[in-house]
Amino acid sequence: MSTQRPAPLVRPARPLRQGIPDATVARLPVYLRALTSLAEHGVETVSSEELAAAAGVGSAKLRKDLSHLGSYGTRGVGYEVDYLVYQISRELGLTQDWRVAIVGVGNLGHALANYGGFVSRGFTIAALLDADPAIVGETVGGLPVRPVAELEAVVEAEDIHIGVVATPASAAQEVCDRLVGAGVTSVLNFAPVVLVVPDPVMVRKVDLSTELQILAFHEQRRMATRLALDVSSPAVESAVSGSGAAEVAR
Amino acid sequence: MSTQRPAPLVRPARPLRQGIPDATVARLPVYLRALTSLAEHGVETVSSEELAAAAGVGSAKLRKDLSHLGSYGTRGVGYEVDYLVYQISRELGLTQDWRVAIVGVGNLGHALANYGGFVSRGFTIAALLDADPAIVGETVGGLPVRPVAELEAVVEAEDIHIGVVATPASAAQEVCDRLVGAGVTSVLNFAPVVLVVPDPVMVRKVDLSTELQILAFHEQRRMATRLALDVSSPAVESAVSGSGAAEVAR
DNA sequence: TCAACTTTGTGCACACGTTCACAAGTGCCT
DNA sequence: AGGCACTTGTGAACGTGTGCACAAAGTTGA
Numbered sequence: 423m424s425t426q427r428p429a430p431l432v433r434p435a436r437p438l439r440q441g442i443p444d445a446t447v448a449r450l451p452v453y454l455r456a457l458t459s460l461a462e463h464g465v466e467t468v469s470s471e472e473l474a475a476a477a478g479v480g481s482a483k484l485r486k487d488l489s490h491l492g493s494y495g496t497r498g499v500g501y502e503v504d505y506l507v508y509q510i511s512r513e514l515g516l517t518q519d520w521r522v523a524i525v526g527v528g529n530l531g532h533a534l535a536n537y538g539g540f541v542s543r544g545f546t547i548a549a550l551l552d553a554d555p556a557i558v559g560e561t562v563g564g565l566p567v568r569p570v571a572e573l574e575a576v577v578e579a580e581d582i583h584i585g586v587v588a589t590p591a592s593a594a595q596e597v598c599d600r601l602v603g604a605g606v607t608s609v610l611n612f613a614p615v616v617l618v619v620p621d622p623v624m625v626r627k628v629d630l631s632t633e634l635q636i637l638a639f640h641e642q643r644r645m646a647t648r649l650a651l652d653v654s655s656p657a658v659e660s661a662v663s664g665s666g667a668a669e670v671a672r
Numbered sequence: 673m674s675t676q677r678p679a680p681l682v683r684p685a686r687p688l689r690q691g692i693p694d695a696t697v698a699r700l701p702v703y704l705r706a707l708t709s710l711a712e713h714g715v716e717t718v719s720s721e722e723l724a725a726a727a728g729v730g731s732a733k734l735r736k737d738l739s740h741l742g743s744y745g746t747r748g749v750g751y752e753v754d755y756l757v758y759q760i761s762r763e764l765g766l767t768q769d770w771r772v773a774i775v776g777v778g779n780l781g782h783a784l785a786n787y788g789g790f791v792s793r794g795f796t797i798a799a800l801l802d803a804d805p806a807i808v809g810e811t812v813g814g815l816p817v818r819p820v821a822e823l824e825a826v827v828e829a830e831d832i833h834i835g836v837v838a839t840p841a842s843a844a845q846e847v848c849d850r851l852v853g854a855g856v857t858s859v860l861n862f863a864p865v866v867l868v869v870p871d872p873v874m875v876r877k878v879d880l881s882t883e884l885q886i887l888a889f890h891e892q893r894r895m896a897t898r899l900a901l902d903v904s905s906p907a908v909e910s911a912v913s914g915s916g917a918a919e920v921a922r
Numbered sequence: 923t924c925a926a927c928t929t930t931g932t933g934c935a936c937a938c939g940t941t942c943a944c945a946a947g948t949g950c951c952t
Numbered sequence: 953a954g955g956c957a958c959t960t961g962t963g964a965a966c967g968t969g970t971g972c973a974c975a976a977a978g979t980t981g982a
Contacts, residue, residue: 445969447889451882455864469929478866482971489931497930498978514885515892522884529786533779534880542881544888584887607894608887610880614705616728624890626883630784630860631792632701633876634772635764637834637858638794639697640874642765644857695939719959732941739961747960748948 442513446487452477453484454510458542461503469500516544523549523582523606525597526589527557527567530612534588535563548580553593570597577604584608591615598625692763696737702727703734704760708792711753719750766794773799773832773856775847776839777807777817780862784838785813798830803843820847827854834858841865848875 456476460468470488474481488494488501494509495501511517524531527550535550552558553570560567568576576582585601587594587609594613601609602623609625611617617625692700706726710718720738724731738744738751744759745751761767774781777800785800802808803820810817818826826832835851837844837859844863851859852873859875861867867875 441893443968447886448882450889451879451885452866454885455881456866459865470931471929476866478868480971482973483969485929485931486970493931495930496978497976498928498980500929513889515888516885518892520884520888520891529783533783536779537880545884583891584884608891610883610887615709616702616706616726618728622894624887626887628878628880628883629701630787630878631705632698633860633878634770634795634834635701635704635766636697637860637874637876638765638770639700639763641770641833641858642768643691644872693939720961721959730941732943733939735959735961736940743961745960746948747946748950748958750959 442490446490447514449477449479449483449487450510450514452479453487454507454514455542457503457507457510461507465503467500468503468506470495473501511544514544516542518544520545520583521548521581522546522584522586523551523576523580523601524586524588525551525570525573525601526587526593526613527552527560527562528588528590531586531588532562534586535565545584548582549576551576553589573597573600574604577601577606582606584610587611587613587617589613692740696740697764699727699729699733699737700760700764702729703737704757704764705792707753707757707760711757715753717750718753718756720745723751761794764794766792768794770795770833771798771831772796772834772836773801773826773830773851774836774838775801775820775823775851776837776843776863777802777810777812778838778840781836781838782812784836785815795834798832799826801826803839823847823850824854827851827856832856834860837861837863837867839863 453473456473457468460473460476470481470485474484477484485495488506491509491513494506522545524534524547527535531550531552535547547563547565550562550565550567551570551573552567555569558567558569577585582604583606585598585606585608587597587601589597591613594611594615595617598609598611598617598619602619607623609617609619609623611625611627612629614629614631617627619625703723706723707718710723710726720731720735724734727734735745738756741759741763744756772795774784774797777785781800781802785797797813797815800812800815800817801820801823802817805819808817808819827835832854833856835848835856835858837847837851839847841863844861844865845867848859848861848867848869852869857873859867859869859873861875861877862879864879864881867877869875
């Protein structure tokens with residue numbers, strides 16, 4: 423009861439996060455791709471309205487995002503495409519080359535290794551690793567598959583910055599632990615598990631199953647709505663089995 | 673200053689968005705997976721603390737998320753695993769089967785088609801389509817690859833709900849347009865382009881390149897910070913920019 | 923030079939999402 | 953029965969993200 427008042431925080435001591443908002447960072451690659459495409463078509467200058475349309479966002483949001491990088495536009499004109507490409511690339515750290523290791527060369531790892539051109543400039547696939555002796559030694563996408571036992575040595579020798587986990591779910595956490603142990607601080611996870619990592623390490627997840635489930639949710643809602651409308655016209659019949667019944671059941 | 677008070681909105685006429693917040697929907701698949709895993713290990717009951725840890729989120733967030741579905745927990749005890757699995761599955765629409773068509777059976781489409789088991793219950797890959805005559809006719813993952821010319825007929829005949837675009841970027845928009853034209857309202861896009869679709873259609877994107885770039889951004893910032901600290905050790909130099917140092921110091 | 927027009931960059935208000943803290947239940951033990 | 957330990961569900965504060973609307977700044981044309 424008489425717990426001490428938690429102090430209204432007169433001075434939040436907020437050091438003013440000087441960085442770029444996460445939501446903005448997540449959109450920069452989209453802008454970059456749209457800009458690259460424009461550049462290939464010979465476009466030299468683009469307005470926020472046009473670029474926003476190409477990127478599928480609102481123009482105000484685009485301008486605010488870009489304003490976090492600096493004032494790289496010209497009022498009354500727009501943005502110079504090449505210059506903006508450079509600035510975003512620099513901000514994302516694409517002016518240096520990041521060396522990537524793919525662990526797990528099954529169906530998915532195979533596809534990733536061969537995707538070469540799709541991984542745009544800035545990334546080099548430097549090593550492939552797998553636990554299956556039947557695959558080790560093969561050449562995939564121009565690289566030899568090495569045994570996962572050599573993981574630590576490979577990370578060291580090849581100066582790996584980013585690890586891609588494309589193993590079965592059962593092996594993912596162990597592989598991740600070893601990557602982190604070897605000094606990797608960025609991991610891209612394709613395995614359907616939640617990887618646990620120490621604090622400074624960053625993990626991002628790509629997951630087909632999750633995406634499909636989110637689509638299913640919205641698809642279901644759309645169907646339920648349509649059904650409800652259809653049903654509401656003719657007979658009574660409380661046939662609304664979907665979410666409608668759920669509400670009641672609760 | 674004499675600007676009229678913008679009216680405190682006594683009655684915001686807020687229709688009370690009856691749905692589940694998007695952020696919550698995006699996490700439900702994660703909870704579902706964690707729960708399934710627990711169930712397989714024979715766990716019957718789980719507290720919000722434990723489940724949150726398994727899903728990699730805070731326990732308060734988890735409880736708030738679950739509270740949007742209803743009151744399915746028991747105070748003092750926790751959640752019954754099986755029951756919660758069922759409730760989340762139902763909410764996500766996984767109690768019915770969604771029929772998926774994959775367009776583009778290159779490296780990636782190949783991998784997706786063979787992923788069979790990984791696409792958990794609720795989804796059936798019902799058709800494969802490709803434009804390359806060299807691939808059409810082959811059997812991949814137990815399904816024949818059909819010519820993309822038959823797309824509309826296949827969507828109709830196989831009752832496709834969800835389209836997966838795994839084509840090269842150049843073909844993606846056209847394929848997407850045709851899927852939508854054939855009545856598909858949910859699209860999962862693996863091609864590195866922003867797909868433009870009419871309003872009721874939902875598109876989600878899975879993009880390795882974007883994810884790598886986001887990782888690179890954070891990796892770069894980490895390196896820059898570390899470098900700044902290295903430099904700052906000899907001289908006094910108040911280079912330590914507040915929050916940056918805090919991150920590291922932690 | 924000046925006015926009309928275009929487009930950026932941003933202040934502001936609002937909506938959304940996250941976290942804290944605790945009242946309201948539930949089960950267990952005496 | 954009653955007290956104790958535990959856990960959910962949620963009100964409220966806080967922080968982040970979005971969109972409007974407009975001043976500032978630039979260009980074009982006369």
